[in-house]
Amino acid sequence: MEFFELVKKRQSVRSYKPDPVSRENIMKILDAGNFAPSGQNQQQWEFIVVTGKAKEKLGESYGKIGEAYASQWEEPAKSQFIEYARTYGGAPVVIVVTVDTSKYPSTQKMHLESGCAAMQNILLAARDLGLGTCWMTGPLNDEAGVREALNIPEDREIVAVTPLGYPTEWPPMRDRVDPDLTKKVHWVD
Ligand SMILES: Cc1cc2nc3c(=O)[nH]c(=O)nc-3n(C[C@H](O)[C@H](O)[C@H](O)COP(=O)(O)O)c2cc1C
Numbered sequence: 001m002e003f004f005e006l007v008k009k010r011q012s013v014r015s016y017k018p019d020p021v022s023r024e025n026i027m028k029i030l031d032a033g034n035f036a037p038s039g040q041n042q043q044q045w046e047f048i049v050v051t052g053k054a055k056e057k058l059g060e061s062y063g064k065i066g067e068a069y070a071s072q073w074e075e076p077a078k079s080q081f082i083e084y085a086r087t088y089g090g091a092p093v094v095i096v097v098t099v100d101t102s103k104y105p106s107t108q109k110m111h112l113e114s115g116c117a118a119m120q121n122i123l124l125a126a127r128d129l130g131l132g133t134c135w136m137t138g139p140l141n142d143e144a145g146v147r148e149a150l151n152i153p154e155d156r157e158i159v160a161v162t163p164l165g166y167p168t169e170w171p172p173m174r175d176r177v178d179p180d181l182t183k184k185v186h187w188v189d
Contacts (some may be wrong), residue, residue, distance in 0.1 A: 001128050010123055011173055012131025014084060016091040016165035025129050026093065026164070030091055032125030033097070036117035039110030045118045045159070048096040048150055059086045061145030065138065089134070091163030095122065096146070098156040108157070115159035123162065134169035135160050 001009065030047045038044060048057055066085025070078045088094050099115035102108045123133045139146055139161050146158060178184045 006124055006128055008173065009170075010127040011135075011169065011171050012134040012168040013165075014089045014134055014162070015168040016089050016132060016163060017168055018092060019166050020092050021164055021166075021180040025131065025154065026095075028129065029122055029125040029131070029164070030095075033118040033122040036114065036121045036186060038086060038114035038117065038139065039107075042100070042111075042114065044111050044116050046098050046156065047118075047122075048152070050094040050096060050150065051092060054150060055088070055092075057149040058094060058139070058146065059088060061142045061149055062086065062088065062139045064145070065141045088163040089165075090168075091132075093151075093164040094161060095133075096150060096152075096161050096163055097122070097159040097160055098152060101155050101157045104186035105107060112157065115157070119160050121164070126162075126164060131164055132170075133162040133164055135162055 026049055029050075033045065033047060034043065036045075049145055063082060063086035066082045069085075070081040073081065097115050097119050099111040104113060119135060123135060126133045137160050143158065146152065146161070148155075152158060
């Protein structure tokens with residue numbers, strides 16, 4: 001897909017078909033992540049590809065968050081949201097991006113930003129292959145649960161999580177708050 005079209009067609013997908021994603025496509029997507037810029041060229045990211053039983057365990061953690069979040073909601077929205085959380089929208093794969101940690105805040109920021117760059121490349125590469133994603137930090141409300149489910153040690157910081165799979169449908173594109181960039185852009189001479 002042409003780059004600017006790709007950027008605009010990447011949308012957060014929250015409902016997936018159960019169809020598997022090939023290992024070849026997953027590796028292509030992670031290769032794009034691996035080609036992101038990184039602070040001091042440290043390439044300080046790692047990618048965890050979660051499927052099967054591990055995905056179920058991860059879903060138990062997010063499901064609990066979903067239960068708390070939707071506790072006051074009416075049915076059927078409540079049950080639907082909990083099911084969405086428990087299954088990551090039915091996606092067959094979840095990808096978790098982690099980075100190195102540092103005791104120095106500026107270095108930690110550098111690591112985290114490198115991880116975000118990798119994350120965005122992953123999202124765009126997936127879209128180019130017709131696959132949906134959703135950058136998610138919500139599951140980190142139970143960070144201990146995510147660490148436990150995936151055996152992530154304390155010396156790795158979790159950047160974000162994304163489901164990966166074929167969308168049941170592409171959601172409508174979200175409007176931008178300032179589509180003409182009249183307020184978001186500041187020209188300084
Ligand atoms: C840092 C970050 C955290 C996010 N966390 C979540 C999340 O936990 N759950 C979720 O459904 N979407 C999450 N999103 C997705 C945003 O809701 C989404 O990007 C935004 O609504 C714009 O929609 P679009 O991605 O379709 O353009 C997150 C996005 C970012 C960049």
